[in-house]
Amino acid sequence: MIVSLNTYLIIIGIFCLLIVIKPLYTRFIKKEESKNDAILLLLLLTIPINWFTPTILTITDCNNYTKEVVLFPTTKDGFKINYGRATYILNKSDRNLTFEYYYYGDNTPAKGEENKEIEPKQNAKVNVISIDYILSEPAESVSTKSSGATKTVLRCK
Template sequence: MIVSENTFYIIIGVLVLIAIGVYLYFRWKGKSVSGSWITLIMLMVVFFVYLYTPRKLVVESCENYTVEVILLPTQIEDVNTSYGYKSYVVNNTSNTLSFEYVYYGNNVPKDNEVSVFIEPGEVKSVRGSKIDYILSNPDSNIRVKGKGATKTVLSCDVEQ
């Protein structure tokens, strides 16, 4: 089951409101300790659903793309999807897409941070449920606290 990103955020908001409603109900009944634990567990479940639900990014052209959320594991063309901290990029353009990492400050590449090239008509899984710069140029510098930051970039390369 695939839904738009806005619908996914509405679902998350409704789940948070239900958790708050459960807490208020138990508090009204005089059992606030039970309600607190149930609410905490519900909010933790909502957090993990938000974090580990994969995104599907369909690139139609070098200027046009759509982001959807995969609620239930499904199949995108020949690729089986699963839960995890990842996004599935569908390249429906005639150009090669490149998924890269940009490092700011003192950050250095980690072992699992590798660039991925996505050929036309191909579907690939990339690490991270959110891509910071989609079909746009990354900032030359950003404000960071501490050592630095790592951002992800999906760019459209020149037609081959």
């Protein structure tokens, strides 16, 4: 099942609200200590849910794309999509796309960080949760607390 990013955010918001409503009601409306306070720890579930929920970027031209989220493993345009830390790029345009890693400061490529060329009408899977710059130019420098940073870029050629 594939949904738009906005629908996904609404679903996660409702999920969080359902988790916290009873403990908050007990504590602040009834003004009682609650055994349900531990249920608030269920909010921590939203971290791995977001971490392992894949994203689909459908590029229709160099200025237009849609971002969707996969709730259940599925197939789209003959491309099998499963759970995991990944972004699936579906190139529906007539131009080549390039997925690149940009290294700022002292950062160097980590294992598995490879640039990809995505031809027109082709699909690709990249092992990142989100792409920092989609169809836009990356910043010339970024502010970091450490010696460097790595950003990801998807651009149209």
